[in-house]
Amino acid sequence: xxxxxxxxxxxxxxxxxxxxxxxxxxxxxxxxxxxxxxxxxxxxxxxxxxxxxxxxxxxxxxxxxxxxxxxxxxxxxxxxxxxxxxxxxxxxxxxxxxxxxxxxxxxxxxxxxxxxxxxxxxxxxxxxxxxxxxxxxxxxxxxxxxxxxxxxxxxxxxxxxxxxxxxxxxxxxxxxxxxxxxxxxxxxxxxxxxxxxxxxxxxxxxxxxxxxxxxxxxxxxxxxxxxxxxxxxxxxxxxxxxxxxxxxxxxxxxxxxxxxxxxxxxxxxxxxxxxxxxxxxxxxxxxxxxxxxxxxxxxxxxxxxxxx
Numbered sequence: 437x438x439x440x441x442x443x444x445x446x447x448x449x450x451x452x453x454x455x456x457x458x459x460x461x462x463x464x465x466x467x468x469x470x471x472x473x474x475x476x477x478x479x480x481x482x483x484x485x486x487x488x489x490x491x492x493x494x495x496x497x498x499x500x501x502x503x504x505x506x507x508x509x510x511x512x513x514x515x516x517x518x519x520x521x522x523x524x525x526x527x528x529x530x531x532x533x534x535x536x537x538x539x540x541x542x543x544x545x546x547x548x549x550x551x552x553x554x555x556x557x558x559x560x561x562x563x564x565x566x567x568x569x570x571x572x573x574x575x576x577x578x579x580x581x582x583x584x585x586x587x588x589x590x591x592x593x594x595x596x597x598x599x600x601x602x603x604x605x606x607x608x609x610x611x612x613x614x615x616x617x618x619x620x621x622x623x624x625x626x627x628x629x630x631x632x633x634x635x636x637x638x639x640x641x642x643x644x645x646x647x648x649x650x651x652x653x654x655x656x657x658x659x660x661x662x663x664x665x666x667x668x669x670x671x672x673x674x675x676x677x678x679x680x681x682x683x684x685x686x687x688x689x690x691x692x693x694x695x696x697x698x699x700x701x702x703x704x705x706x707x708x709x710x711x712x713x714x715x716x717x718x719x720x721x722x723x724x725x726x727x728x729x730x731x732x733x734x735x736x737x738x739x740x741x742x743x744x
Contacts, residue, residue, distance in 0.1 A: 442512045444475040448503045448534070449639050449658050450494040451513075453477040458635055459495060462628050470516060478520065483527060488735060491520055491529035497704060499534040499725070503661045510540040514547050521548060521730060528731045534663075535560060535723035536699075548730045556727045561712070561720035563689070563700040570693040574686070577719025582682060589683035592647065596687045599644045599654065605630055607651040608644065615670040629656050629668060641688065645680035653680030657688055663699040664692045685718065 444452040456467035456477030468491075470476040478500070480491040494500035502509040520526055533541040545553055565573060574583060599608055609626060616623040633642035633656065641657040641664075653671035657664050666688065671681050692700050702720045705711035712722070 442476070442509060443471055443473050445661075446502060446504065446506075446509055447476055447513075448494075448499050448501060449636070449660055450498040451476055451478075451500045454636060454639075455632075456494075458631055462625050462631060468520075486525075488525050488527035489523075490527050493517070493529060493531050496727075497532065498667075499532050499537070501531070501533065501537060501540060503663075505536060505539075510537075510543065514540065514544045517544065518547050521732070526732055527735050528729070530730075531728045533726040533728065535562060535701075535725050538724075538726070541726045541728060544728060548728075552730055552733050554729045556729065557724055558704060558727070559722045560704045560725050561702040561715035562723045563702065563718060563720045565689075565693055565698060565700055567696065567698075568693065570690040573689065573693060573719070579717040579719075582717045585679035585682045586686045588677075589645075589679040592678045594652065594678055594680060594683050595646045596643060596684060597646065599633070599642045604644055604651065608654055611651060611654065611672060612670055614673050618673045624668075632656075641691075643684050643688065645678070645684050647678060647680075652678055653684055655681065655684045655688060659695075659697075662697065663701050664688065664695075664697050665701040666703055689718075 444454070449455055453467075453469050453471075453475045456469075456479050459465070460467040460479055465479055465481055466489075467477050467479045470478060478491055478493045479495065480489045482489055501513040517529065517531060521529060531541075531544065541555070545555065563573070563577065568576075597604075599605060608629075612623070612626070629642065633640050639659055641655075641659055643655050643657075644651050645653045651672070652675075654669065655666060656668040657666050659665075666685065669681055669684075689700055700720075702715045702718065704725075705715065
């Protein structure tokens with residue numbers, strides 16, 4: 437294992453030093469560089485109690501570890517996490533596993549000790565592109581209703597482009613404020629999406645749909661070796677007659693097919709039936725994901741004894 441060199445190219449985006457640094461800067465957290473080239477990383481928060489660390493590895497809903505099925509790679513990441521757990525100031529850690537990493541999760545559970553771990557299951561919706569051409573995906577997997585809405589939006593003259601210039605960024609910021617207010621949700625930091633898009637380059641795709649230069653909808657994707665992950669999307673809350681989000685997703689899926697990507701991940705739905713229905717209209721199937729939570733048994737006992 438000591439001669440086996442693993443770097444960012446073999447890891448999920450969320451395991452890279454670049455992502456961990458940016459996320460930590462935006463959210464005011466800390467991160468730890470890893471790997472022979474220090475191009476991997478994990479995120480953590482530091483408690484006021486003796487300076488102990490709670491390692492999240494990657495943020496909730498984002499997957500840490502190998503970006504491919506490979507026994508040797510899985511072993512490397514498992515051993516790396518085991519070493520983190522053995523650090524004197526590690527109070528706890530959380531490791532999120534992708535839907536294709538069940539075997540790695542089970543091995544990690546054994547390595548860390550089942551009695552000190554808790555595994556929480558949730559789900560995401562995934563389109564298996566499986567090397568198919570875009571037109572075949574649309575005809576065989578996407579429902580007729582969605583295809584009709586895409587045609588309406590396309591025929592309306594929607595223009596799709598990456599959001600980069602200041603005018604587009606300003607429109608996105610205004611749209612996002614209206615969106616979170618109308619939905620009553622906790623907003624992400626305003627600079628999170630633009631910062632990730634700007635700094636992570638080809639690992640992300642920040643797209644907008646425009647009608648005569650007015651922004652109608654936005655999607656943001658992470659682009660990994662085997663998966664494109666639709667992580668964020670909003671639209672104009674005042675009108676949806678152009679079905680702009682559908683047009684954007686069709687564009688992104690077409691680009692994923694052209695890039696020979698295996699999976700298009702549409703994300704979790706928190707058991708919201710309307711979201712599940714929307715994703716299933718695209719032919720996305722529900723897949724299980726796992727979050728492994730480990731707690732240091734020694735610190736847990738000692739802190740209870742000291743009552744701090």
